[in-house]
Amino acid sequence: MRQLERLFRRRLPADRLLGNDFARQICQVSRDIRRQVGVLADRRGDVQHVMVGDARGIELPDWGRLRAGRGRLRGLRCIHTHLTDEGLSRDDLTDLAVLRLDAIVSVGVREDGLPGLAHTATLAPANDDGRTTEIHAPIHPAELDLDFGVFIRDLENELSATTGAQQVGGAERAMLISVTAGRDRETLDIHVEELTELARAAGVQVVDVITQNRPRLDPKTSVGSGKLSDLVIRCFQQDIDLVIFDQDLTPTQARNLAERMELRVVDRTQLILDIFAQRATTRDGKLQVELAQLRYRMPRLAQRADLSLSRLAGGIGGRGPGETKLENDRRRVRDRITRLERDLKQLAKQREGRRRRRGRRGVPVLSIVGYTNAGKSTLLRALTQADVFIEDKMFATLDPVSRRLRFPREREVIITDTVGFIRDLPGDLVAAFHATLEELVDADLLLHVVDASAPDFERRVQAVHDVLGRIGLGEKPELLVFNQIDKLPDGAAPALERRHDCVAISSVKKQGLSNLLSRAERMLWDGATASRGASPFGDESVEPRRSAGGGS
Ligand SMILES: Nc1nc2c(ncn2[C@@H]2O[C@H](COP(=O)(O)OP(=O)(O)OP(=O)(O)O)[C@@H](O)[C@H]2O)c(=O)[nH]1
Numbered sequence: 001m002r003q004l005e006r007l008f009r010r011r012l013p014a015d016r017l018l019g020n021d022f023a024r025q026i027c028q029v030s031r032d033i034r035r036q037v038g039v040l041a042d043r044r045g046d047v048q049h050v051m052v053g054d055a056r057g058i059e060l061p062d063w064g065r066l067r068a069g070r071g072r073l074r075g076l077r078c079i080h081t082h083l084t085d086e087g088l089s090r091d092d093l094t095d096l097a098v099l100r101l102d103a104i105v106s107v108g109v110r111e112d113g114l115p116g117l118a119h120t121a122t123l124a125p126a127n128d129d130g131r132t133t134e135i136h137a138p139i140h141p142a143e144l145d146l147d148f149g150v151f152i153r154d155l156e157n158e159l160s161a162t163t164g165a166q167q168v169g170g171a172e173r174a175m176l177i178s179v180t181a182g183r184d185r186e187t188l189d190i191h192v193e194e195l196t197e198l199a200r201a202a203g204v205q206v207v208d209v210i211t212q213n214r215p216r217l218d219p220k221t222s223v224g225s226g227k228l229s230d231l232v233i234r235c236f237q238q239d240i241d242l243v244i245f246d247q248d249l250t251p252t253q254a255r256n257l258a259e260r261m262e263l264r265v266v267d268r269t270q271l272i273l274d275i276f277a278q279r280a281t282t283r284d285g286k287l288q289v290e291l292a293q294l295r296y297r298m299p300r301l302a303q304r305a306d307l308s309l310s311r312l313a314g315g316i317g318g319r320g321p322g323e324t325k326l327e328n329d330r331r332r333v334r335d336r337i338t339r340l341e342r343d344l345k346q347l348a349k350q351r352e353g354r355r356r357r358r359g360r361r362g363v364p365v366l367s368i369v370g371y372t373n374a375g376k377s378t379l380l381r382a383l384t385q386a387d388v389f390i391e392d393k394m395f396a397t398l399d400p401v402s403r404r405l406r407f408p409r410e411r412e413v414i415i416t417d418t419v420g421f422i423r424d425l426p427g428d429l430v431a432a433f434h435a436t437l438e439e440l441v442d443a444d445l446l447l448h449v450v451d452a453s454a455p456d457f458e459r460r461v462q463a464v465h466d467v468l469g470r471i472g473l474g475e476k477p478e479l480l481v482f483n484q485i486d487k488l489p490d491g492a493a494p495a496l497e498r499r500h501d502c503v504a505i506s507s508v509k510k511q512g513l514s515n516l517l518s519r520a521e522r523m524l525w526d527g528a529t530a531s532r533g534a535s536p537f538g539d540e541s542v543e544p545r546r547s548a549g550g551g552s
Pocket residue numbers: 370371372373374375376377378379389390391392393394395396397398418419420421483484485486487505506507508509
């Protein structure tokens with residue numbers, strides 16, 4: 001104990017990584033007690049911590065949430081002994097990365113208690129070969145003549161040069177991670193591309209994309225633990241502080257990852273929720289998003305009430321459901337959920353009233369549905385000249401918009417545009433958006449808009465059908481509308497029309513719209529009239545019916 005305590009009073013030479021006297025001293029203690037011994041020393045050379053491990057390992061103190069500055073090292077170096085002269089271990093390198101140490105050094109202890117070789121690693125600035133650490137050649141402490149003061153100043157300059165240059169417009173810098181259990185390459189690419197689009201829609205700058213194929217996802221951290229320390233360093237090198245997982249993370253995985261990476265970690269569901277939170281403008285929309293966010297957070301709160309919420313639950317750029325509501329208190333969250341549910345029920349009742357009045361007037365309803373970014377709002381605008389928000393971003397539309405549309409022969413319908421769908425739409429979101437989606441219940445015909453230029457359009461059609469099925473609308477009559485045909489090569493559109501029994505249009509170029517209207521008209525009036533021999537538009541008078549060859 002006395003010898004260990006004496007280590008605190010030691011001062012390392014400030015301009016040297018490690019003096020030989022010091023190496024002798026920790027090696028001596030280490031051999032006496034047959035355990036690893038280590039210190040953390042600051043830039044002045046003062047020993048800040050003394051650590052004692054066992055024969056094979058040593059644990060560094062837990063800094064909690066204290067973080068080094070952006071692109072900065074922590075100003076501490078770790079010097080510790082290894083009872084056998086095997087060099088730095090994987091754990092050593094992980095500590096170097098996660099704790100952003102100036103350097104980590106292991107000194108082998110010889111049988112006679114004298115120091116053997118010193119193995120040193122430092123973090124590498126971003127480089128083309130994807131190297132994350134610099135492993136220096138092993139050298140005896142007595143021969144170590146590196147000027148550490150100069151070395152660390154240069155390293156920090158290099159680090160801040162690479163990170164500083166990458167700073168663009170203040171957008172958050174993110175790494176995307178897709179861990180797949182036996183998915184094929186093509187599916188993986190599509191998933192990554194979609195996640196990139198989602199990130200872009202959330203206003204995040206994607207700096208790095210990592211994919212990993214594992215036979216099985218790691219239940220604790222999703223990615224394997226070896227990969228994890230690599231990821232931490234890559235994030236550090238590229239000044240990334242947000243990690244987005246394509247796979248939904250369990251509360252346990254999210255917590256483990258946030259703790260081990262010392263970074264903010266979100267999954268796809270959270271990302272989508274965040275986009276929704278940014279886009280919600282109406283009272284309905286805002287309440288629904290908040291409800292979905294809280295439901296998502298609830299099990300994560302329940303797990304660990306004491307963990308700082310900012311990292312686990314915070315949205316992109318800290319846009320959660322408001323600071324005051326981010327109470328780290330399950331009961332309050334539950335109360336809030338109950339209130340939101342009540343308010344939303346109230347609003348749903350009002351909407352129901354509006355719908356019934358509309359229904360009595362006998363105006364049929366055409367609802368535009370489809371995958372997000374397919375061009376639904378563009379179609380609404382092309383048909384009605386409505387001034388709606390259109391953007392080449394996912395989930396541009398959140399709140400439903402309805403317009404009157406005059407058909408030829410003086411017939412009138414109401415046409416509505418609403419939130420787009422996506423594959424694996426999170427359950428909480430479907431539940432929370434029930435109020436909005438139930439507008440679709442009244443639809444007499446669904447115009448299912450498909451981006452015909454998407455390579456995976458068939459999967460998207462399937463994803464939309466899945467969501468429709470989940471909200472109980474799988475049997476609604478549907479007209480498939482293949483949009484964006486202006487992007488296709490000549491002759492492709494007629495082929496699509498034949499193969500999928502759809503109408504092919506371009507909302508932007510306003511091609512095929514009259515064809516679309518006459519098909520819709522036939523399905524609304526003639527088709528239903530033929531089957532029922534009566535006016536189709538009394539309340540509840542339309543028999544659910546899928547269009548022939550709905551393409552599903
Ligand atoms: N080339 C081409 N682009 C189109 C067409 N229709 C829509 N777009 C573009 O596709 C992008 C998405 O259009 P939106 O109308 O916002 O799509 P949306 O389906 O409403 O999307 P969300 O509301 O985000 O789900 C925009 O950049 C449109 O300009 C089309 O027929 N041709």
